[in-house]
Amino acid sequence: MLRNQTFGFVFQQFFMIPNATVLDNVALPLAIAGVGRRERNARGMEVLAQVELADKAANRATALSGGQKQRMVIARALANRPRVIFADEPTGNLDSATGAVVTDLLFTLNALEGITLVIVTHDEELAARCDSRCAITDGSLAAGSTTNVPMAVRRPATVSA
Amino acid sequence: MNLGEIIRTATANTFRSRLRTTLTVLAIFVGAFTLSLTNGVGTGITAYIDTQVSRMGAGDVMIINKVAPGTVDMFGGSSEGPTVHDPDRVSALSSDGMRIQVLTDADLANLLTIDGITQVEPFVSVMTDFISRGSGAKYDFTVNPGGAGLNLDIVAGRPLREDDGPVLLLPVSFLAALDFANPEAAVGASVAIGVTDVLGNVHVTAADIVGVQEATLFGAGAIISESLKSALHDQQSTGMPEGYRDVYTTASAHFEATPGTSGEDAVKTALRAAGYNGTTLQDQLGVVTTVINAVVGVLNAFGIIALIAAGFGIINTLLMSVQERTREIGLMKSLGMSRRRLFALFSSEAIFIGFLGSALGVVAAVVVGGIVSAYVANGPLAGLAGLRIIAFDPIAILAVIGLVMALAFIAGTLPAARAARLDPIDALRYE
Numbered sequence: 308m309l310r311n312q313t314f315g316f317v318f319q320q321f322f323m324i325p326n327a328t329v330l331d332n333v334a335l336p337l338a339i340a341g342v343g344r345r346e347r348n349a350r351g352m353e354v355l356a357q358v359e360l361a362d363k364a365a366n367r368a369t370a371l372s373g374g375q376k377q378r379m380v381i382a383r384a385l386a387n388r389p390r391v392i393f394a395d396e397p398t399g400n401l402d403s404a405t406g407a408v409v410t411d412l413l414f415t416l417n418a419l420e421g422i423t424l425v426i427v428t429h430d431e432e433l434a435a436r437c438d439s440r441c442a443i444t445d446g447s448l449a450a451g452s453t454t455n456v457p458m459a460v461r462r463p464a465t466v467s468a
Numbered sequence: 469m470n471l472g473e474i475i476r477t478a479t480a481n482t483f484r485s486r487l488r489t490t491l492t493v494l495a496i497f498v499g500a501f502t503l504s505l506t507n508g509v510g511t512g513i514t515a516y517i518d519t520q521v522s523r524m525g526a527g528d529v530m531i532i533n534k535v536a537p538g539t540v541d542m543f544g545g546s547s548e549g550p551t552v553h554d555p556d557r558v559s560a561l562s563s564d565g566m567r568i569q570v571l572t573d574a575d576l577a578n579l580l581t582i583d584g585i586t587q588v589e590p591f592v593s594v595m596t597d598f599i600s601r602g603s604g605a606k607y608d609f610t611v612n613p614g615g616a617g618l619n620l621d622i623v624a625g626r627p628l629r630e631d632d633g634p635v636l637l638l639p640v641s642f643l644a645a646l647d648f649a650n651p652e653a654a655v656g657a658s659v660a661i662g663v664t665d666v667l668g669n670v671h672v673t674a675a676d677i678v679g680v681q682e683a684t685l686f687g688a689g690a691i692i693s694e695s696l697k698s699a700l701h702d703q704q705s706t707g708m709p710e711g712y713r714d715v716y717t718t719a720s721a722h723f724e725a726t727p728g729t730s731g732e733d734a735v736k737t738a739l740r741a742a743g744y745n746g747t748t749l750q751d752q753l754g755v756v757t758t759v760i761n762a763v764v765g766v767l768n769a770f771g772i773i774a775l776i777a778a779g780f781g782i783i784n785t786l787l788m789s790v791q792e793r794t795r796e797i798g799l800m801k802s803l804g805m806s807r808r809r810l811f812a813l814f815s816s817e818a819i820f821i822g823f824l825g826s827a828l829g830v831v832a833a834v835v836v837g838g839i840v841s842a843y844v845a846n847g848p849l850a851g852l853a854g855l856r857i858i859a860f861d862p863i864a865i866l867a868v869i870g871l872v873m874a875l876a877f878i879a880g881t882l883p884a885a886r887a888a889r890l891d892p893i894d895a896l897r898y899e
Contacts, residue, residue: 311804322799336803
């Protein structure tokens with residue numbers, strides 16, 4: 308329930324159901340939560356519009372390009388209105404131009420919808436845009452962790468690790 | 469995910485790998501087809517026997533014969549050693565040389581004194597030689613010892629009545645030989661029946677045909693009226709020494725008890741105490757039914773073996789499916805799908821495959837069974853009117869489908885449990 312209702316996940320390798328439509332993929336967390344088909348489709352279209360993929364709703368998920376796939380995955384993460392989105396190398400599989408689009412999308416969500424982002428990345432530029440960062444070397448916290456904005460502010464934060 | 473959603477998803481998933489699903493369904497199809505067909509044979513034959521039994525009329529009739537004291541062995545002795553000879557006990561040799569005990573008029577009177585026995589009629593056996601019509605050829609002819617009690621398929625005319633004079637029912641097989649164009653033409657016609665007495669003289673008696681009968685499972689030969697039978701018996705007994713004339717191997721008796729209850733057993737016990745053995749038609753058929761059930765049981769076992777083999781096919785198919793969809797399962801788990809629901813999802817896939825195979829198998833069995841029954845009824849077994857060799861009982865059909873689905877569920881538990889147990893992190897990492 309925690310994973311389904313509170314968290315959204317964005318994976319580097321996308322992980323989708325290959326022969327299902329884009330809409331069905333996006334609505335998967337809702338289906339698992341037991342939401343009815345009509346409401347599922349409505350919410351699915353809503354989040355697809357948010358990531359500008361509404362026109363691809365009926366396409367097969369595998370037919371999308373890399374950037375579109377990542378946006379679809381973000382839409383899936385958004386479907387259940389999560390409070391936190393965990394993104395594992397969200398730009399790792401994308402070229403820099405598409406990567407920028409996806410990153411902008413994530414930070415817009417943080418700014419406008421108040422969703423906390425936890426991003427795992429090797430990309431220094433992406434890490435620099437986050438409020439706090441923890442450097443991890445071989446599984447343990449290393450020196451060089453910074454907090455750009457004091458945690459006391461308690462606004463939805465972006466953290467990179 | 470609610471149950472409806474799980475079933476919908478599972479159904480859709482089974483069609484994702486069409487060839488694999490088709491092959492598994494085919495294996496189940498073969499098992500379900502065999503099982504339905506063998507079941508159908510059992511149902512068909514049992515139904516036929518039941519109809520024949522109900523034609524035999526009253527269930528409250530026993531066939532009674534006399535038993536020798538002690539258990540008679542092959543040499544006429546018993547387990548207590550040789551039996552002391554009793555000159556008053558009349559016995560006869562049966563055709564295979566065994567000594568059998570016969571009933572005399574004194575026995576018949578004695579039987580009536582037994583509690584529960586209301587009416588006793590000896591089986592008068594008549595050995596007829598021939599039947600002929602006018603100056604036409606003579607044909608070998610046998611009489612059914614069962615007599616008027618049988619309710620037969622009457623093709624034309626009417627069944628026998630108790631007050632009938634010397635009349636008979638002609639079996640359909642004699643129509644052409646006796647030069648009758650159709651069954652209706654035979655009704656009312658007169659035929660001659662010949663018997664030979666012990667001295668070798670041939671007696672010919674005229675009899676009228678009142679009806680035409682279909683062949684039956686019980687007893688070959690024609691059914692003749694009691695008055696004709698006693699007339700023929702008297703002619704046949706001409707020249708026999710006194711004391712050998714009125715002996716009977718068996719008699720039929722009506723009893724006052726509900727058939728199949730302890731009342732019936734009480735009558736049998738009383739008979740046994742008096743030295744007689746009573747068997748109802750149900751007892752005699754019990755042997756036949758047991759044999760048929762055993763044969764059908766063995767055939768069913770083959771069907772079940774095929775289904776068990778198909779069950780391994782289901783396990784294999786689903787294990788491959790779980791393997792292939794490991795990352796998808798990991799995704800679903802990471803999105804909050806519970807173990808129970810994942811188990812239900814894969815189990816539903818197994819049950820759906822079972823349903824597909826069994827439904828197709830049962831439908832095919834009904835179609836093939838119908839064709840085979842029609843062919844057999846018009847061909848090799850045309851003589852047994854009303855026989856449907858393969859009949860289908862809706863409850864048995866549903867039971868087959870239910871059994872296969874249950875089997876499929878059991879086969880699906882292993883792969884489903886494997887899917888449910890997967891760790892989401894490992895599953896997502898799986899290449």
